[in-house]
Amino acid sequence: MSSTLVPSSAAVRQRFLPSLVLWLALPMAVLVPLWVVAGRALFGIGGQMVLWLGISLGPALLVLLLLTGIKLAEAARRGMLLPVRAVVAPALAWLAAIAFGFTVPDFGGGAGDGTSVMSLLAGPSALGMSTALCNPCGIIAMALTIASTVFASRAAADGRKAVPATGPGQ
Numbered sequence: 001m002s003s004t005l006v007p008s009s010a011a012v013r014q015r016f017l018p019s020l021v022l023w024l025a026l027p028m029a030v031l032v033p034l035w036v037v038a039g040r041a042l043f044g045i046g047g048q049m050v051l052w053l054g055i056s057l058g059p060a061l062l063v064l065l066l067l068t069g070i071k072l073a074e075a076a077r078r079g080m081l082l083p084v085r086a087v088v089a090p091a092l093a094w095l096a097a098i099a100f101g102f103t104v105p106d107f108g109g110g111a112g113d114g115t116s117v118m119s120l121l122a123g124p125s126a127l128g129m130s131t132a133l134c135n136p137c138g139i140i141a142m143a144l145t146i147a148s149t150v151f152a153s154r155a156a157a158d159g160r161k162a163v164p165a166t167g168p169g170q
Contacts (some may be wrong), residue, residue: 018082021091024068028094033061035101038140045115047106057138061097064145065090071152080158086151093144100137103130 037058038050068090075082105116105127116134119127 013048017091018076018087021087022072022076022082025090026066027073028090029062029069032065032094032097032101033058036061036097036104038152039104040117043117043120045106045117045120049104049106053104057142060084061145064149065093068145068149068152071149071156075152075155075158078156080155082155083151086148086155089137089144089148089151093148096141096144097139100134101140103134103137105131115159133151152163 037053040046041050072082072086072090075086102117105114105119107114114127115124116127116130118130118133119125122130
């Protein structure tokens with residue numbers, strides 16, 4: 001078999017990951033903020049954190065991740081090869097935000113007061129570790145979300161630049 005007929009594994013990965021991120025970008029832009037704000041309710045944990053995250057981190061994640069998805073789609077529609085950082089940053093932001101939703105404890109009354117999903121599944125002794133991990137996960141999630149929005153916007157902007165045709169006789 002000729003090597004020109006079989007794409008290299010790097011070429012397959014290069015097409016697979018951007019396609020996967022593009023396919024997931026808009027659904028994850030809605031699902032990730034919902035998980036961060038109210039995902040604990042799926043486990044019977046509810047309290048004031050739902051309100052506080054619903055008016056702070058949730059809307060910020062929603063807007064930035066939607067903008068990221070729109071800009072990535074715009075760049076892809078123009079036939080631009082998406083930079084690695086524009087593809088990897090949103091995926092890492094999703095993972096960090098999911099980890100945040102998994103580890104953030106809910107205090108202030110309600111079912112499961114002082115419990116996180118992690119401490120519910122791993123036992124009450126995991127609450128301290130859960131609390132210690134939630135802040136770094138939240139900060140990393142927000143930083144990666146901002147970075148992914150910047151990277152996607154730059155990728156889309158690069159696609160708008162007109163390249164003058166140059167060649168013999170021009």
